Amino acid sequence: MQIIVNNWKVEPSLNGLVHRETGEIRRLGEFHFIMLETLVNHAGEVVSRDFLMSEVWKNRVVGNNSLLTAVYALRVALGDDGRVQEIIKTIPKKGYLLNKDFVVLLPDEPLSASQPLTQPDPEPVADVTDAPPASAPAPRNKHRLIVLAALLLLIGCGLIWLIYPGGQNSAPLATSRLSIKEELSPQNDKIKLFRLHRTGVNTSGAVLSSHIAESLEGINMLLTAHKATLTIYYYGAVQKMSVILLVQNQCGKEYQLLMEIRSWQQDVKKLGQLIHKETERTLNEMPACS
Known part of the structure; x- marks a missing residue:
């Protein structure tokens, strides 16, 4: 059914x-x-x-x-x-x-001869915008990372059109493209940070790593203690920041969450504290490895 x-x-x-x-x-x-x-x-x-x-x-x-x-x-x-x-x-x-x-x-649809019996397992995309659970793709599994990135691009496109519904600030579809740029942070070895960037839109003031550097260090220490990793995908605009958190523990268990933080530039310290708080809560809620 x-x-x-x-x-x-x-x-x-x-x-x-x-x-x-x-x-x-x-x-x-x-x-x-x-x-x-x-x-x-x-x-x-x-x-x-x-x-x-x-x-x-x-x-x-x-x-x-x-x-x-x-x-x-x-x-x-x-x-x-x-x-x-x-x-x-x-x-x-x-x-x-x-x-x-x-x-x-x-009623269930009958399988046709041309319909595959199995499909690639898409990466979970969670589910929220007030507080979160999330999960990081295993770096050894390149295929899953590619699938996740493609899915996040689609989500990002939808978020962007919500952020830019039209008018002078919206770029034409033909000239607007979304790309992913990794923000490297060698000192935070448990965190991977990726920024979704739309061509033609200046988001230089919304670089997350520069705003919450102190919080990222604290999160990295927390992840080290829990033997876990965190991957962050985000898109920053003037009025709101859209963030996807992906948390993975040592036994490969993953949690995911989508957050939308409005008026984030009014207090970037609270933005970092929110991500830290929700990462910690997610780690505490994840079941122990069997």
């Missing part, structure tokens, strides 16, 4: 969503996907916060904002609006409700 939520197919094999028209893939974090399954199983019902915490995180000790973060992540992934809340509704003092009008159940 296929589960469709707002034209996004819930795909357990990818731990994420596949858009039925465009084929776009959005990978979710482990806990975010479990929460989506829980809400789908109770579509049209009010699900209490305690029940969600129990079903999603089981007996794990998590932060107070984990539930809010996960709900926000799902809203972003499904194209919901946190204010209007058409798909996932907040029921004050009770919990959350997945609007069953946006849920469609369809």
Whole structure:
């Protein structure tokens, strides 16, 4: 049985969503996907916060904002609006409700002779913009890094057109290209930092490494203690900074998160503190290696 939520197919094999028209893939974090399954199983019902915490995180000790973060992540992934809340509704003092009008159940599609039985495993793209989980691609696996980079480029393009919806500041499609530039930092050996750059747009003032150098050093020490790595992809504009965090622990377990920080230039110190805080929270929430 296929589960469709707002034209996004819930795909357990990818731990994420596949858009039925465009084929776009959005990978979710482990806990975010479990929460989506829980809400789908109770579509049209009010699900209490305690029940969600129990079903999603089981007996794990998590932060107070984990539930809010996960709900926000799902809203972003499904194209919901946190204010209007058409798909996932907040029921004050009770919990959350997945609007069953946006849920469609369809029979499984038969495999055709030309349809491949397996597909490349796309890298997860998480799910949020208030706080995060994330994961770093294994440097030894070049193919996965290429797949991830391509997927991030697509995401970046979408973010850019949201940032530049039109007018004098938007570059013509024919002359606008998105590229990835790595910001090397030898002293932070556990961190890889990549900037998404659009030709024709001056983003020299939005170089993340120059704004949060002190925080990056602290994050690197934290990653060293946890035997983990962090990869950061970001796109900086005047009004907001879009950041993708990818955290990987020593046993290859990965978490991902997308954040959008508005008015980030007003306090760049807080920007670094936020990334540090969410990286630490993610490391603490990741299950220990078996």
